[in-house]
Amino acid sequence: MTAKRKPKVGIGLVGSGFMGRCHANAFRSVAGLFDVAAEPELRVLADATDDLAARAAATLGFARGTGDWNELVDADDVDIVAITAPNVLHAPIANAAAAAGKTVYCEKPLSTTAEAALEMTRAAEAAGVVTLVGFNFLRNPMIRLAREIIDSGEIGEVTGFRGRHAENYMADPDAPHSFRTDPQGGGALADIGSHIISMARFLLGPIDEVQGECRTLHATRPAEPGSHERLPVEVDDMTHALVRFASGVSGSLEANWAATGRTMDLSWEITGTRGALAFSQEAMNELLLYSNAPGRRGFTRIEAGPAHPPYGRFCPAPGHHLGFNDLKVIEVADLLTAHAGGPAVGPDFREAYEVQRTVEAIQSSSATRRWVSLRPGP
Amino acid sequence: MTAKRKPKVGIGLVGSGFMGRCHANAFRSVAGLFDVAAEPELRVLADATDDLAARAAATLGFARGTGDWNELVDADDVDIVAITAPNVLHAPIANAAAAAGKTVYCEKPLSTTAEAALEMTRAAEAAGVVTLVGFNFLRNPMIRLAREIIDSGEIGEVTGFRGRHAENYMADPDAPHSFRTDPQGGGALADIGSHIISMARFLLGPIDEVQGECRTLHATRPAEPGSHERLPVEVDDMTHALVRFASGVSGSLEANWAATGRTMDLSWEITGTRGALAFSQEAMNELLLYSNAPGRRGFTRIEAGPAHPPYGRFCPAPGHHLGFNDLKVIEVADLLTAHAGGPAVGPDFREAYEVQRTVEAIQSSSATRRWVSLRPGP
Amino acid sequence: MTAKRKPKVGIGLVGSGFMGRCHANAFRSVAGLFDVAAEPELRVLADATDDLAARAAATLGFARGTGDWNELVDADDVDIVAITAPNVLHAPIANAAAAAGKTVYCEKPLSTTAEAALEMTRAAEAAGVVTLVGFNFLRNPMIRLAREIIDSGEIGEVTGFRGRHAENYMADPDAPHSFRTDPQGGGALADIGSHIISMARFLLGPIDEVQGECRTLHATRPAEPGSHERLPVEVDDMTHALVRFASGVSGSLEANWAATGRTMDLSWEITGTRGALAFSQEAMNELLLYSNAPGRRGFTRIEAGPAHPPYGRFCPAPGHHLGFNDLKVIEVADLLTAHAGGPAVGPDFREAYEVQRTVEAIQSSSATRRWVSLRPGP
Amino acid sequence: MTAKRKPKVGIGLVGSGFMGRCHANAFRSVAGLFDVAAEPELRVLADATDDLAARAAATLGFARGTGDWNELVDADDVDIVAITAPNVLHAPIANAAAAAGKTVYCEKPLSTTAEAALEMTRAAEAAGVVTLVGFNFLRNPMIRLAREIIDSGEIGEVTGFRGRHAENYMADPDAPHSFRTDPQGGGALADIGSHIISMARFLLGPIDEVQGECRTLHATRPAEPGSHERLPVEVDDMTHALVRFASGVSGSLEANWAATGRTMDLSWEITGTRGALAFSQEAMNELLLYSNAPGRRGFTRIEAGPAHPPYGRFCPAPGHHLGFNDLKVIEVADLLTAHAGGPAVGPDFREAYEVQRTVEAIQSSSATRRWVSLRPGP
């Protein structure tokens, strides 16, 4: 008995590196796990050259490859343009895709400057296309649970925040330059600080004022992998900042890609008048909840399980652990819902622009050594 | 530029429950992550009825469904038969598949009795087909690392073992009967004890002698989900056992599906004369290593990363966490390698038979209250 | 204004090694922390020779020293005899002290054989003296809390137990012989296994049946510290056992002094039909409680604090951590209460005899490879 | 044989609350654990009234009590004046004690203002007396180990710092006013922030520049315990700050006494170019060390043991856990060494003044919203 096949939605992917592979995997998996409106079909992969693209297409299972992303954007059979190319390419590709009426799914940070990000936002809004930006850590069921707990008032009024995204991939002074160290949109704060900023905003709302210090720990780095030529570094390796949310809550955050010993410490603690929450991506399948309610006080380690959607999509039994790539599958499921006209869960381009604006405000506060306000002007 | 497509290998899947979905996902994902010889194509899904099968095929992305697994086994376009049906069906399906010359990929426990498992083993060996049994936890890069560390002598001579697989899915006395409580092949020891036994064997070699106690904690359970009729339980909810390995090492193990509070405590500690190792599936992305070597003593928490193959297939950065479903993807990648004539990494049917023999020896020791030997006869 | 001094109680201490120092410290501290009926005065210290005793008395603050413990036992100004000498001396000293009408405070294990322990028990009971045995880990406020939680039914009916006392102080094959390896009363099971047995009994009541395996991991050890002569080892380095409590609960326990990597893993997990408890002395200031009660499931890490008596005697603020020596202070406070006619909280000699009987039953089950019953005869 | 008694040193203690009891216990214990030059004799206890003092003297074992601390300071038989009275009394008592030529042992914070602390420092230096301030957390063997590791270069050049002292004892808006909320010297930053500042200085040297935000979370508090009258709060409940050390290292710190869920999170993480260290007082018996050295990367959990002096003074076996009160015993042992003319390990009054200056700089930066320099003037 031939199975009824779902309708198809055509995927075009630009880039096939770290994130490219991760997107491709998510598009392959999603329809077997989620009840999607349409099943992704991997149609076009664009990379820097035709050759690279052809090989990547074969590896990742795309029907064809191209060395020119314009071709991908213009292809009739591409409905969703996924952008996992270096940051500097996000704006031109996204703008072209929006103009072509495509759903645009772009990796973070949205662009290299807040100004460019705002332009992208306006272009997409004008075109009326669906947008989604790859802040995948927000997809964790434990983060959704945290948000619900906060919104419900279960921990009382929020009193403080302490957050961080610390990794060590640039701790080695001989880690070379790349698009990540490009003064346009690079540095630890833009690269991974954007994750903790987006999460802070998701959980506690807009940030109003910042005062940070951006530090370059290694003054020079090899020009290329393995090269002997060393070029100066103009971006931060580590940033510490004070933040004040529009709600009045204050706290601190850190972005650090030279945090020796840490590989994925995207972590935070939120205190309230009646309870507290703590999370680290190093233990991504649990959320710590402290409650002052009558009873035995202490942090309860809530383990991810089917009680925390969409965990059950992956496994009917608790404790079986989602992994990093699963977060991207959830993101893609949400993307397909929005693409099909369902609720757009975000973060969309506008939200990603706000994150980028926050990054730049911290950078500017570091330069001027003053608090910088992010409040919307009059 | 059209991408060069890989050759295809036809997949037939029997069952579409917990494990069926997990297998399907692994077959969908694997070719985008691993450099497989042939790309799986989801061709036939068999379930209890035509209707169930048709719906599952549509959901999971199989080309067609059937209510008769014989049809699947006989299908010319099915190269690999994956069995995720209840235990009692493993033998007939596997034997038929082997007779048809198919690669047989069967969920654990291999069968309902050691005798049946031995017959399956002989049938498959006679047919000369590739077999693989779904002890997916062995695929964890951290478990491979543990095995390497033990084999290298880094922790000295092994002196002790303490292992456990504890979950809580049957802790509730109102959790109903299912194939898991069938006296043929059911019970905590057969269901999940088989995982810790297979892991113990993988790490430390054959178990020679056992003395266990199998306990039924809840004397009756509902006949069906939600039913008021209660039927007696004839299988164990919790088993504790003493074990002695052929190497002379001794220790203990536990199988427990009524371990309130535990959802995935497949854990062990192995001590040696110069070091020790500890692992729990609750923290599946880390391995604890203690070394007596000169320096600062203490357990080092080694985090999974690209240094531990095949982690890098999923992510180029350490600390990003594999999840439970990723283990199945690795298993399927190994299966495809063996199917294509590459090295068979096991565990094959024979190994799974040995696991089952160990399960039965423990059950028998509990009944006779004597140590039971597993040593091969003269 | 001269302070009203408390009445004094005279202390005699036999032995000044590891435990001798610990007892002395507890006697010095207790009156400033607890509201004791009488303040301990350190009067006589006995050691192996006059010289050793004199030096230890000066170091630990005793008024005088003696090389003959009989003198201490007979001294009129000694009210409480504390025994921290090697195990073989416990019986003669305790019996003499009881005969002299003194309160007897003896280190564990009570004696070298269950038979001797029973004689000591009878002698003390006949003399009507207060006895207390140094199972200090029972004094932990978290252990009292665990007992209360179990007794209250908060975790439902107890279904399973898994316990262990694992350290590594004899892991090195060159760790020499000492009283700890004396076939009379020595070995890992008697030395530290007695701690987890006493705790299991404290929490869950008498153990009824056992089946264990005692293993000697290192066949010979140096005769003396540093000596080249090696003598055979007749005691166990590691014992694993199955246990069944009189209540019907079953489980396992381990005693291991060759557990590379572990320094104080006196730990257990107790599951019930409605909750679970877990504890390890490695994190002695916390108790993990899992509750099935409506709400957010997960283990709650309860931290020791003033809510858990007698923590508040040491510190008015939670989270400030008691240490190992503080447990001895609590033990001594309880001793002084009993000595002054207050409630005797135990464990007294009879309880310690029961622990020793359990040790011997496990040893005997290992020799005969049969389950051994501990049930009182008809 | 009468034991040779050590010479005595006379102790006068002002205050008998939380810290008073802790000091008294340390003075009682120290001579049985450490090889001290002279044994403390508890001679005079001063409290707010004669009556309070008499009762506290009896409880804590002092020979006499007095309602007038001047009497204590002037007493011929008092050699060391220990100050555990409210902060506002530190200066007058310490200055009088110094003038009387006594060794002065004062609780933190040294005084209510940096100015007063500087005067105290000058008075003590002019008098040439030994001073010590009760930053007891520095006494932890794990902290000494951390300092050694940093100084040895084992973790390379230090690149970042992230520290915190968070507790929850003022999280409740109904926690009343006390000397801790006195605008003179009160607030979370002065009260407990001083601990993390002293530790940061101990580990990484002077702090050069700060920018903080001090927040009052609860605008009013009851005037007295249980009172209905509520008075405004003028001190901070929570402070977040950016810090830059004289060495060039930068980072952040937090002081928070309203951190729901935290009872003793005095914690920090220090990253270096070749390794990292992490510590929390919540797990005070361990230090986490990450090393980039060839081998298996990961944080190693070093457990406190005899290898880390003066742990062995308390226990010959590793893993047996020191407690909070033991830190005070170590502090007192160091005090007695300095009093007897041995090396003064500090922190002395001058160091405590520097801590207080840092506290005030952060407060001032919060008021002016500018970075504040702590560099010594030209």
Ligand SMILES: NC(=O)C1=CN([C@@H]2O[C@H](COP(=O)(O)OP(=O)(O)OC[C@H]3O[C@@H](n4cnc5c(N)ncnc54)[C@H](O)[C@@H]3O)[C@@H](O)[C@H]2O)C=CC1
């Ligand atoms: N959400 C997350 O957790 C993560 C997001 N990212 C983001 O993903 C994006 C890509 O980062 P990675 O995958 O790590 O980089 P990568 O360097 O691994 O991959 C970049 C890919 O873009 C391709 N590319 C370069 N120029 C191109 C062009 N002109 N046309 C088409 N393709 C071109 C490269 O050949 C390569 O395949 C970045 O924006 C980054 O910030 C990266 C890692 C994690």
Ligand SMILES: NC(=O)C1=CN([C@@H]2O[C@H](COP(=O)(O)OP(=O)(O)OC[C@H]3O[C@@H](n4cnc5c(N)ncnc54)[C@H](O)[C@@H]3O)[C@@H](O)[C@H]2O)C=CC1
């Ligand atoms: N490796 C692992 O970690 C796990 C392995 N398992 C194993 O997987 C197997 C299946 O278990 P679950 O998926 O949990 O069970 P399940 O009850 O969720 O799924 C069983 C599937 O088999 C189908 N089925 C029943 N009768 C059939 C028939 N006559 N023909 C074809 N299909 C039939 C059912 O309709 C259902 O789709 C078992 O052997 C179990 O031990 C289960 C869970 C985890």
Ligand SMILES: NC(=O)C1=CN([C@@H]2O[C@H](COP(=O)(O)OP(=O)(O)OC[C@H]3O[C@@H](n4cnc5c(N)ncnc54)[C@H](O)[C@@H]3O)[C@@H](O)[C@H]2O)C=CC1
């Ligand atoms: N409760 C607990 O946690 C612990 C209990 N213990 C128990 O404490 C007892 C002593 O053990 P340790 O202190 O570790 O031993 P140790 O070897 O450190 O000290 C034994 C002391 O007894 C003295 N001694 C030997 N012969 C003597 C004699 N004829 N008269 C008087 N004194 C004599 C020795 O000189 C030494 O001072 C043992 O029964 C042991 O099982 C030991 C360690 C921990």
Ligand SMILES: NC(=O)C1=CN([C@@H]2O[C@H](COP(=O)(O)OP(=O)(O)OC[C@H]3O[C@@H](n4cnc5c(N)ncnc54)[C@H](O)[C@@H]3O)[C@@H](O)[C@H]2O)C=CC1
């Ligand atoms: N090092 C540490 O970890 C800690 C240090 N402290 C410090 O210790 C000091 C005392 O704090 P707590 O013991 O918590 O306070 P507390 O309120 O518990 O005790 C204060 C004591 O001073 C007495 N006192 C008040 N007026 C007096 C007077 N005129 N003359 C003599 N005694 C008088 C009180 O009666 C009471 O006995 C403070 O400086 C505090 O910052 C407090 C707690 C922890």
